[in-house]
Amino acid sequence: MSLVFPHTFVPWFRAVAPYIHAYHGKTFVIGLAGEAIAAGKLNQFAQDLAILHAMGIKLVLVHGFRPQVNEQLAAKGHTSRYSHGLRITDEVALDCAQEAAGQLRFEIEAAFSQGLPNTPMANATVRVVSGNFLTARPVGIVDGVDFMHSGVVRKVDAAAIRRAIDSETLVLLSPFGFSPTGEAFNLAMEEVATATAVALQADKLLFLTEMPGIRENLQDPESPIDTELSVAEAERLLASLPRPTLPTDTAFYLQHCVRACRGGVERSHILPFSVDGALLMEVFTHDGIGTMVVDEKLESLREATSDDVGGILQLIEPFERDGTLVRRERTEIERDIANYTVIEHDGVIFGCAALYPYPEARTAEMAALTISPQVQSQGDGERILKRVEQRAKALGLESIFVLTTRTKHWFVKRGFQQVDPDWLPEARKRKYNWDRRSLVLVKKLN
Template identity: 80%
Template sequence: MSTVFNFTFVPWFRSVAPYIHKFRNQTFVVGIPGEAIAAGKLPNLVQDLALIQSMGVRIVLVHGFRPQVNEQLRAKGHEARYHNGMRITDEVALDCAQEAAGQLRYEIEAAFSQGLPNTPMAGATVRVISGNFITARPVGIVDGIDFQHSGLVRKVDVAGIMRTLDMGALVLLSPFGFSPTGEAFNLTMEEVATSVAIALQADKLLFLTEIPGIRVRPNDPAGDDNPIDTELPLAEAERILAGNPPSHRPTDVGFYLQHCVKACKGGVERSHIIPFAVDGSLLLEVYVHDGIGTMVVDEKLESLREATPDDVGGILQLIEPFEKDGTLVKRSRTEIERDIANYTIIEHDGVIFACAALYPYPEAKTGEMAALTVSPQAQGQGDGEKVLKRIEQRARYMGLESIFVLTTRTMHWFIKRGFQPVDADWLPEARKRKYNWDRRSKVLVKKLA
């Protein structure tokens, strides 16, 4: 059993390590709705946040309190009032919001203080600091409706939050703001989190939500047959939002998406919609290649490009397992460094997930595509075809009329993509002299239109 565990743990940990390194010293703003706390998710969320912070991430946590305020209002026999989805905060509602915020802040601070044995929080010391970091202004009178103590963010105390983060503390914000005259205003968690993320130019804005993410077909009620779109370019997110106008119901497509779009347009590179119903969803979204929810990005994070000397280490790490099992011919670091200009790679978030090299034989008007490799984590997502197409483009640009591959195990993959088997004698003379007759690789050729 321990041997099996070792074989699964070691590759997993190696795959996670680049993200741990990448996110160290980055700033994440995390929005937790009151619904997640009401659903009993707080203890596990706090453990995961403490774990992420222990790996060097600077965290600003913003909590919501919608259901808690409504519960307080019901207890006082007072009806919750909304207009266009925004709460009208009268004196009673303001009192209820202050009570709910105080109770939730106490629960969150207590949860971060529990260094429970046999949990990720064992031995952890997480300092939680709250403060009057948000200056607010009143919503005022809209459509003839006086929103009274409901407010909007006017200003974020960036310097104060940064000083607190620099101390190694986690910053906890309630959806409250104060005017310069000391008047309190009830805000929304989503607006506070978005405004803070933009003001800090945070690296990530993460919403833990009632929905699993944005589906590939947002208005199709096909359930699990309609998969989650794990990476949504900003332009596509705006297109979806145009068909699903911003709503004030958290389960509607546009509710969280409007804030993700606003954050991305405000300079936050990545905004995430993550289901709080899935245990460990924060960890899965941050440290696993494709995550679990939807990430809105200002541009495609996945980069298909020619390799540079800085990529040698990543290419070696990618191809090493395939060299060990005999799928690829072993290449030394010196060879890859020498030939690095021949390589094309796919990189995602600084990690190389696919590569291939093109070695031209101009005298024969052909070229060899070698070392085509796709990480096991990314297989089945079309990365191999993307690299193949780029290699074909490079070959055409060089004036080559065909490309060929030598393979012992993946012949059918190439045949499905237009390659034809030929005899090894077909090879250009220079390549034929290096052909390993003991390996007995199959030679396949694709003519370029």
């Protein structure tokens, strides 16, 4: 029996709670590469989807089957053929694709039917429905290449899918579509997932892929993953890359993410299926684990409003409790809310600071500078400090000061110098707590 440690579990669960509230009733379309199933990741993935389903998230799952079809073709002594990044689907390949899709649907439905005790699937009821939700047309002949039974999505029956997911059913889509005459076409999983997400105006499109995400330096395979790209940034990146032909090409999934966002999907994600729990980490943590493409940057540095009082209180309360910050009552924060600068991400406050001017002394106090432990060491403190300095300069002030008992070195590294408490403006000196013995640090504004 595993042990649960309240001192780590409770803060973690509280940190996750805002995302649980935010995503309840939202629609996610998830594209699962066939390589993930071939790598034995299906059961873990199904467990994670069951958790999302239990939280009230509406789910559409689109599975790929590239390696499974290749395996079927190899068993029949047939060679897999590709062009322009698409499979050329002749009669034999179409038969193999149909066989692979049927087998995978069976395996996926079995995975969602698990109910073993002491697993995430215990007491889970995830009903899976699949059907002819996609109308397709042939790719045709491109640059002299006849793609035969390969197709592209012509229409998604969004109304039927919406009815199914609104009834708490998970919709499973195979990469197949049918023409009005009943002809079957092999489709690309990535295109099906993208077209479905756009048709549903989904809140998220998530690809579970061989790719870890988009690296900050494409020339360095060890460079960090760029966790967030605006659509404009992603489009500039795509313009500099060659046309993708393999799923491991940087542009392969990125092009679909951009298309989805331009089509009205709020956020698109590229995640590595090799990391256990990647889906949960991407959805329920601040920076996630892969790359997210959004129409606008989700992180916002701005002046606070009355709507932010609750978020500020939640942010600073742990630091007040351990003595790092002086306690502030809700009424005090409500009264002074215009003095606060906040940094938020996806609607959650992750940092704040307040500026209290003393015009007669040409200075101001920066108080309650707080950064959530979840995002410390990522530069948010410096960003808030710079914004507070700009606000002080705009007021015509010559310096800012802080009172601190534990973070002297952070401020000294950023240009503050320690002074005697007698330096404080008279009005602030009268409120100085000599028992707390806070250090006074001052920074001159250029």
